Amino acid sequence: MRDELDLQYFRQCLLSRALVLEEGRSSQAEAARAVELDQTRVGRLSRMDAMQQQAVAQAAERQAEAERQRIGTALKRLDRGEYGYCLLCDEPIAEGRLRVDPSILICIDCARAAER
Numbered sequence: 001m002r003d004e005l006d007l008q009y010f011r012q013c014l015l016s017r018a019l020v021l022e023e024g025r026s027s028q029a030e031a032a033r034a035v036e037l038d039q040t041r042v043g044r045l046s047r048m049d050a051m052q053q054q055a056v057a058q059a060a061e062r063q064a065e066a067e068r069q070r071i072g073t074a075l076k077r078l079d080r081g082e083y084g085y086c087l088l089c090d091e092p093i094a095e096g097r098l099r100v101d102p103s104i105l106i107c108i109d110c111a112r113a114a115e116r
Contacts, residue, residue, distance in 0.1 A: 002084040013102040018071045021064050070103035086110055
């Protein structure tokens with residue numbers, strides 16, 4: 001367990017972010033719904049614009065779902081006393097990195113290696 005980390009602070013950050021994501025879920029679902037096919041009601045360009053907005057909303061929902069999963073994993077790791085350690089190399093994750101994104105699961109070295 002990382003005694004030098006303020007685990008309560010990170011728990012609160014994770015729970016707050018999870019709440020924000022949950023509150024935004026219904027509006028994202030509405031924006032990502034299917035586009036009307038009725039050409040008599042919506043012009044071609046308006047429909048194309050709606051389809052583009054739908055694609056953006058669907059991508060945002062996928063990102064939000066991935067973040068919800070990371071937050072869930074981070075909260076479980078907090079409960080098990082594993083929070084703040086890299087999933088790949090088991091080295092401590094820098095506190096500054098955790099403050100930027102408390103749901104981060106890997107250290108900067110492993111993140112850089114994964115990008116190569």
